[in-house]
Amino acid sequence: MSAMLDIQNLHARVGEADILKGLSLSVKPGEVHAIMGPNGSGKSTLSYVLSGRDHYEVTQGSVTLDGSDLLAMSPEERAWAGVFLAFQYPLEIPGVTNMTFLKTALNAVRKGRGESELDAASFLRLVREKAQGLGMRDDMLKRELNVGFSGGEKKRNEVLQMALLEPRLAILDETDSGLDVDALRIVGEGVNALRSPERSFVVITHYQRLLDYIKPDYVHVLAKGQIIETGSADLAHQLEKTGYADYVDRAHA
Amino acid sequence: MLNLRETSTARAQIGAPNYSACRSEALAVAEQLGLPSRRVEAWHYTDLARLLKQGPSAPLSAPADLLQLSPYVIVSDDDGVHLPERLLQDPAISLTSIFDRAPEQWAPLLTASDHRVALDAYNLALLEGGVYVTVSGRPQFPICFSYRGNSDRVLRHIIRLEKGAELTLCEHYAATQLCHTAVSIDLEEGASLEHMILHENGAVLTVNQAHLAASARVNRHYLAYAPHMARHETHAFMDAPDARFDLTGTLLLGQSAQCDVTSVLEHRSPHSNSDTLVRSVLTDDAHGIFQGKILVHRDAQHIDAQQAAHTLLSSETAQMSVKPELEIFADDVACSHGATIGEVDPDALFFLRSRGVPEPQAREMLISGFMSVGLSRVRDENLRNFMQELVTRRIEQMVHRGPLQSQGA
Numbered sequence: 215m216s217a218m219l220d221i222q223n224l225h226a227r228v229g230e231a232d233i234l235k236g237l238s239l240s241v242k243p244g245e246v247h248a249i250m251g252p253n254g255s256g257k258s259t260l261s262y263v264l265s266g267r268d269h270y271e272v273t274q275g276s277v278t279l280d281g282s283d284l285l286a287m288s289p290e291e292r293a294w295a296g297v298f299l300a301f302q303y304p305l306e307i308p309g310v311t312n313m314t315f316l317k318t319a320l321n322a323v324r325k326g327r328g329e330s331e332l333d334a335a336s337f338l339r340l341v342r343e344k345a346q347g348l349g350m351r352d353d354m355l356k357r358e359l360n361v362g363f364s365g366g367e368k369k370r371n372e373v374l375q376m377a378l379l380e381p382r383l384a385i386l387d388e389t390d391s392g393l394d395v396d397a398l399r400i401v402g403e404g405v406n407a408l409r410s411p412e413r414s415f416v417v418i419t420h421y422q423r424l425l426d427y428i429k430p431d432y433v434h435v436l437a438k439g440q441i442i443e444t445g446s447a448d449l450a451h452q453l454e455k456t457g458y459a460d461y462v463d464r465a466h467a
Numbered sequence: 468m469l470n471l472r473e474t475s476t477a478r479a480q481i482g483a484p485n486y487s488a489c490r491s492e493a494l495a496v497a498e499q500l501g502l503p504s505r506r507v508e509a510w511h512y513t514d515l516a517r518l519l520k521q522g523p524s525a526p527l528s529a530p531a532d533l534l535q536l537s538p539y540v541i542v543s544d545d546d547g548v549h550l551p552e553r554l555l556q557d558p559a560i561s562l563t564s565i566f567d568r569a570p571e572q573w574a575p576l577l578t579a580s581d582h583r584v585a586l587d588a589y590n591l592a593l594l595e596g597g598v599y600v601t602v603s604g605r606p607q608f609p610i611c612f613s614y615r616g617n618s619d620r621v622l623r624h625i626i627r628l629e630k631g632a633e634l635t636l637c638e639h640y641a642a643t644q645l646c647h648t649a650v651s652i653d654l655e656e657g658a659s660l661e662h663m664i665l666h667e668n669g670a671v672l673t674v675n676q677a678h679l680a681a682s683a684r685v686n687r688h689y690l691a692y693a694p695h696m697a698r699h700e701t702h703a704f705m706d707a708p709d710a711r712f713d714l715t716g717t718l719l720l721g722q723s724a725q726c727d728v729t730s731v732l733e734h735r736s737p738h739s740n741s742d743t744l745v746r747s748v749l750t751d752d753a754h755g756i757f758q759g760k761i762l763v764h765r766d767a768q769h770i771d772a773q774q775a776a777h778t779l780l781s782s783e784t785a786q787m788s789v790k791p792e793l794e795i796f797a798d799d800v801a802c803s804h805g806a807t808i809g810e811v812d813p814d815a816l817f818f819l820r821s822r823g824v825p826e827p828q829a830r831e832m833l834i835s836g837f838m839s840v841g842l843s844r845v846r847d848e849n850l851r852n853f854m855q856e857l858v859t860r861r862i863e864q865m866v867h868r869g870p871l872q873s874q875g876a
Contacts, residue, residue: 265821268813293823305818309836315819318832323823358836375822 218243218280218414219383225274225439226263233259235439236275241383244411248425248450249418251436252458257418258302260436261387264416265299266292279383294326296382300372300389307359312371315359316341320378344377348404366397373404384408385416390424402427422454437462469519469619469645471497475592482566482594489570493591502589503582510582512756512788513727518696521670523617523643530615530641530667536853537608537637541598544616544642548596559606559632565597565623573599573625573651583702586674590623590649597623597648602632609635609850612648620646628658628683635661635847640671640693647672654683656707661847663854664699666691666726674700679739681707688715688845690854692861694722694753701730705739705770716745716776717841717854719861720753720785727756734767734800745776746841748834749785750865760792761802768797774804779811779837781865831866835859 219241226234233256241247251257262270264277266289277284279295287295307315320340321331332340345355348370360368369389376384386405390398405415405428417428425433425447433450435443435458443449443461453461475494479487502519503510533540539554554560565573574591600610614620620642628634632655640646646669654660654677662685664673671693677685689699703712716728732741747755761772778787791804811833819829838858845851 267817267821288826289817289820290823290825290829293821297821299821301818305812305815307815307818307833307836309839310832315822315832318828319819319822319824322825322828326823379823 217241219416220278221275222277223275224263224272224277226259226270226272228259228270232273233439234263237436237440239434239441241414241416243414244409245432246409246415246417246428246430248430248433249416249436249441250420250422250433250450250453250458252462255436256439257436258387261299261385261416261418264292264385265289265297290322290326293323293379293381298376298379298381298384300369300376300384300386302388302391304360304368304372306361306363308361310359311355312357312359313341313355316355316375316378319375323379341374341378344374347377347407348374349400350374365392366394366400369393369397369401370404373401373408377404377408381413383414383416385418386428387418388420389417390419390421398424399427422450425450435461469593469621471589471592478593478595481596486566486570486594489574490592490594493574493588497585497588497592500582500585500588502585507582509729509758511790512754512758513696513698513725515672515698518670518672518698519645521696522619522645524669524695526617526643527641527668531639531665531857533611533613533637533639536849537611539606539608540611540613542613542615543596543620543622545618548598550598554610557606557608559602559604560610561601561603563599565599565625568599573623587649590621590647590674593621593647594623595621597625599625601627601629602634603629604631605633609637609847611637611639613639614642614646614648617643619644620648622647623649624651626650626652626660628652628654628660630655631657633659635663635850637663637850638665638673640664640666640669640673640697642669645670645672649674650676652677652685654679654685656680657682659684660686661845661850662687663845663850664689665854665857666693666697668693668695670695671697671699673698675702677701677703677712679703679705679707679710679712682709683707684711684713686713686715686844686846688717688841688854689728690717690857691726692719692721692724692857694720694724696725698727699729701728701732703730703741704733705736705741707736708738710736710739712741713844714741714743715841715844716747716757717838717858718745718747718749718755719838719858719865720747720749720755721751721865723752725754725756727758729756729758731760731762732772733762733764734770734772735764737766737768738770739767740771741773743774744841744844746838747776747778747787748781748838748862748865749778749787750781752782752784754785755787757788758790758792759804761794761804763793763795763797763800763802765796768799770797770800770802772800772802776806777837778806778808779834780808781810827866831862834862834866838862
């Protein structure tokens with residue numbers, strides 16, 4: 215089976231700082247890849263490069279999604295192509311209700327994928343059903359987007375967006391940060407419910423605990439802009455015990 | 468530009484005979500005092516002489532239609548003031564031409580500092596007409612003024628709200644030449660006014676004065692997007708407890724627009740309140756101005772007066788000037804002022820785009836969200852929806868056309 219996401223020798227910089235220095239990663243449909251690594255190793259940079267944020271400049275290498283050049287696309291085109299980034303710190307947008315945002319996003323993505331837009335009634339049915347599955351109350355849909363939401367509510371809202379937009383590739387950027395154990399479980403279950411043979415996940419995290427809920431097929435260690443170790447889910451447990459120092463030192467010995 | 472003496476003389480017959488003596492006197496005062504220059508602090512940002520020289524501008528191809536809001540639209544155009552029959556039949560409204568009233572009842576009205584007297588004398592010297600309205604109870608529809616046409620316009624209205632009366636008042640500035648109005652509003656106990664001032668076209672000078680009795684309330688909204696010069700003055704006097712004056716500015720300016728919102732809110736009684744919020748989106752060479760003065764008299768304890776101005780700039784050359792002035796002579800009050808100026812948040816923009824929303828639409832959403840705070844303060848639901856539609860249309864135009872095209876036909 216060929217790769218859905220194929221990253222080859224990726225180099226990227228932010229301003230004058232080179233962050234990614236020859237990263238390669240191949241993700242097949244249905245797989246879950248965890249990327250772990252110490253602070254400053256380039257984890258968040260990878261998520262922003264894949265989703266097309268400004269000021270993240272690719273200097274070398276290639277990224278394809280289902281064979282298409284991802285790096286040539288604008289952030290919205292990437293969303294249409296199936297990329298979804300769950301933010302570490304979801305933005306608060308005053309004056310825009312969650313419902314309006316979700317509807318605008320869903321219809322924009324459907325339009326981008328050549329599908330028809332949903333009418334108000336169908337949308338409402340769909341969003342209510344998905345929100346209920348995540349234990350979200352109706353008032354969270356009526357409130358302004360993420361304004362006054364707790365950390366857990368924001369992350370649940372991210373999973374709701376993921377459920378609605380049905381991405382090919384979901385990137386979870388430290389989704390566990392700021393979550394208590396209960397919220398972590400709800401988010402983990404929400405993500406698990408979305409696992410399918412057609413959908414892949416790249417789960418970026420500091421800690422092993424998120425991977426108790428979202429079981430990865432592969433675990434990669436990212437350090438100094440490169441993947442220096444790849445293993446099974448056991449590698450995450452190993453890292454939890456020993457820390458990253460051994461691996462980082464070995465890689466640069 | 469209007470030549471003061473020439474025009475005043477030419478209008479000598481208007482409102483005659485009971486007004487001519489008043490007009491001559493006003494002309495003498497206006498000539499003696501002269502118009503305020505930029506050396507006067509209250510006119511620091513707006514060059515009045517330049518404002519009066521503006522025009523003509525192109526007529527609007529699709530002006531806002533106030534008939535959507537109300538059948539009570541008083542049209543002031545080149546042929547005069549036209550009163551709708553239905554309005555005259557509303558039992559809650561009593562309306563006459565100001566010239567049907569003795570001038571002592573409506574002129575002169577302003578007795579404050581020199582430059583304000585000069586401005587008032589200017590209005591009276593050039594006066595063409597206006598209405599004297601008394602409202603009791605609650606009219607069936609909002610009263611609207613629509614200023615149109617291709618000649619300059621100098622008007623004066625008196626609005627009196629009797630005890631407990633409730634009125635929605637809308638003014639629509641859409642003429643191609645200077646339109647100057649002086650509006651004086653009196654609110655008796657418990658009266659409530661919602662007041663929209665919409666500026667779509669032409670140079671505009673509005674001078675509004677309001678006196679509020681106990682528990683009276685004014686909720687005023689400026690909505691401005693004309694690419695021209697405007698000066699809007701509010702002078703409010705909260706004369707009794709629980710009087711409340713709320714002021715909202717929604718400025719969506721492009722091209723070389725210059726819009727000056729100047730307010731002087733005088734708390735003359737304890738337990739009176741005011742809240743001012745100006746939200747602006749400025750592009751091209753537009754200049755937004757907010758001068759907000761809060762004056763708290765010595766005995767006016769326990770008042771609450773808030774004031775804030777927030778601006779999004781979307782070009783290198785757009786500018787916003789904010790000047791708060793607090794003069795507080797009481798010692799137990801809550802007063803605040805604040806201002807922010809920035810651009811559309813790039814992180815929020817990326818967040819929306821990463822959810823598939825195309826960049827212009829994402830920008831529109833963020834600007835609409837930013838502006839929604841001001842609109843949410845409109846209490847009359849029909850009016851709020853009406854304004855929302857205008858704001859949405861205007862934001863769309865600002866985002867999609869880049870540098871704004873003239874709306875001229």
